[in-house]
Amino acid sequence: MLGLMQDWPLLMHKVLDHAAIQHPGREIISRSVEGPFHRTNYRDVRARALRVAQRLQRDGVQLGDRVATLAWNTWRHLEAWYGITGIGAIYHTVNPRLFPDQIVWILNHAGSRVLMLDLTFIPLIQQLAPKLEHIERFIILTDGAHLPETGLCNAVAYEDWLAEADGDFAWASFDERTAAGLCYTSGTTGDPKGVLYSHRSNVLHALACNQVDCLGLGVADRVMPVVPMFHANGWSLPIAAPLAGATLVLPGAKLDGASVHEIITETQVNFSAAVPTVWMMLLQHMEATGARIDTLKRVVIGGSACPAAITKTYQEKHGVRVIHAWGMTEMSPVGTTYQRKPEIGGLDPEAALALQAKQGCPPFTVEMKITNDAGQDLPWNGEVFGRLKVRGPAITRNYFRRENDAVLDADGFFDTGDVATIDAHGFMEVTDRSKDVIKSGGEWISSIALENAAVGYPGVAEAAVVAMHDPKWDERPLMILVMKPGAAAPDLAAMNGFLTDKVAKWWLPDDLVVVNEIPHTATGKILKTKLREAFKDHRPASR
Numbered sequence: 001m002l003g004l005m006q007d008w009p010l011l012m013h014k015v016l017d018h019a020a021i022q023h024p025g026r027e028i029i030s031r032s033v034e035g036p037f038h039r040t041n042y043r044d045v046r047a048r049a050l051r052v053a054q055r056l057q058r059d060g061v062q063l064g065d066r067v068a069t070l071a072w073n074t075w076r077h078l079e080a081w082y083g084i085t086g087i088g089a090i091y092h093t094v095n096p097r098l099f100p101d102q103i104v105w106i107l108n109h110a111g112s113r114v115l116m117l118d119l120t121f122i123p124l125i126q127q128l129a130p131k132l133e134h135i136e137r138f139i140i141l142t143d144g145a146h147l148p149e150t151g152l153c154n155a156v157a158y159e160d161w162l163a164e165a166d167g168d169f170a171w172a173s174f175d176e177r178t179a180a181g182l183c184y185t186s187g188t189t190g191d192p193k194g195v196l197y198s199h200r201s202n203v204l205h206a207l208a209c210n211q212v213d214c215l216g217l218g219v220a221d222r223v224m225p226v227v228p229m230f231h232a233n234g235w236s237l238p239i240a241a242p243l244a245g246a247t248l249v250l251p252g253a254k255l256d257g258a259s260v261h262e263i264i265t266e267t268q269v270n271f272s273a274a275v276p277t278v279w280m281m282l283l284q285h286m287e288a289t290g291a292r293i294d295t296l297k298r299v300v301i302g303g304s305a306c307p308a309a310i311t312k313t314y315q316e317k318h319g320v321r322v323i324h325a326w327g328m329t330e331m332s333p334v335g336t337t338y339q340r341k342p343e344i345g346g347l348d349p350e351a352a353l354a355l356q357a358k359q360g361c362p363p364f365t366v367e368m369k370i371t372n373d374a375g376q377d378l379p380w381n382g383e384v385f386g387r388l389k390v391r392g393p394a395i396t397r398n399y400f401r402r403e404n405d406a407v408l409d410a411d412g413f414f415d416t417g418d419v420a421t422i423d424a425h426g427f428m429e430v431t432d433r434s435k436d437v438i439k440s441g442g443e444w445i446s447s448i449a450l451e452n453a454a455v456g457y458p459g460v461a462e463a464a465v466v467a468m469h470d471p472k473w474d475e476r477p478l479m480i481l482v483m484k485p486g487a488a489a490p491d492l493a494a495m496n497g498f499l500t501d502k503v504a505k506w507w508l509p510d511d512l513v514v515v516n517e518i519p520h521t522a523t524g525k526i527l528k529t530k531l532r533e534a535f536k537d538h539r540p541a542s543r
């Protein structure tokens, strides 16, 4: 027997409708790409999103079509997401930091018909346009006054294009499982893979994120996603913020320490989210200038492991609570966050920091397990490492246009590619990517644990650990360091002395190299493939 409750499909535009009805005047403040701050609200964003939907339909865009965006976080990008999805088309966020050839590959693979882009990216797209096979129209996210001569086919200023629609339009209605968004993984090997979110998965995920012990946004929050909307669904904040009726602050193109500081203080941001690099740059800015961030109360740090030193400085010096989060594009993306479970009881400050350095616990909608290579479950004792697998209603089951690939195990779990422990309280800790773990004499050494410990050494700006070949143990750790300007680099003995009480003795690196720069992926993670290639013939001096 079925229940007798209403069938109310979970659609993206219902979130925006709710925000516009319940919180019409709540502000959306952006740093525009043109320069000045811009202020609008949910009522007006909804009205303009309806015009985007109407205007796209007039251009022939239909249910299931992909509309690409190459854009910073601004109110126009937000309107575009809701306008595109409001007719059942799919926002396809493109990461401008990828190699140009990858951008071409992704746009062609997605078959996107329209490209909405910021002024910043005109030179890039002018160079790539001849190779783009499906784009029929370029919409530049600006007004007529700022539109330069682009030479792009069918190019138009967004504001002029939008002015041709009167907004007398209603959202389309369709199944909640209809595709809403497409985001390609940045993949360090092989072709990028398209993750195709649905309306239902996006709405359920935003509801899950808004649980108190996850991101927990509320109506009084002033939320700034520094994480770009082109990274992993903008960590759900463009949906979770209107769902909660929170004020949104969108930082545009300027993400350096000084600019992030300026927008936090100018607009009174109290909640923000970004990768560790952004928080490190902000700290450096504050250390150099003596500036403060008194309004900021909570920050989500994720995308790569958040070093305990960053958590400690934000919490103790600036009174900002750090929410360490883990997730991935395939998970919409939030998978776990730090939770203060009462059964853990009081912890001394060091133990509390160590717990926060773990990636944390999943909200309802995410199930986790760790297994060995044979797929057998491993115990939750905080010690045994295994392949981390997840399942839930906002987690990928197949990639776009690769529907025949077997992605899930027999129980429907997705292998995250991460290696992790889970402790008795359910706290997950990523110990490595399965590709990056160092296999020494049949045992696994966590490169991430070594890197996190090494950045605590005075003067170390960044650390990476990769495997080097060893005739006896097969692989042994090589540590690669970047020092802060003017800081003296440690030698191997000094570093190993520092690490001795932090990791197992047999984990200590066999060699240490200091470089000027460590390569990163387009999403800010250390590019281990490139480091492994660069150091593939490296042997320690002692050998």
Ligand code: AMP
Pocket (backbone or CB within 6 Å): 185, 186, 232, 301, 302, 303, 304, 305, 306, 324, 325, 326, 327, 328, 329, 330, 333, 359, 416, 417, 418, 430, 432, 433, 523
């Ligand atoms: P992406 O899909 O580009 O967001 O990358 C997802 C991957 O980033 C995960 O599978 C992890 O390897 C890594 N990652 C994300 N958050 C964290 C975190 N808090 N700690 C360690 N690794 C993380």
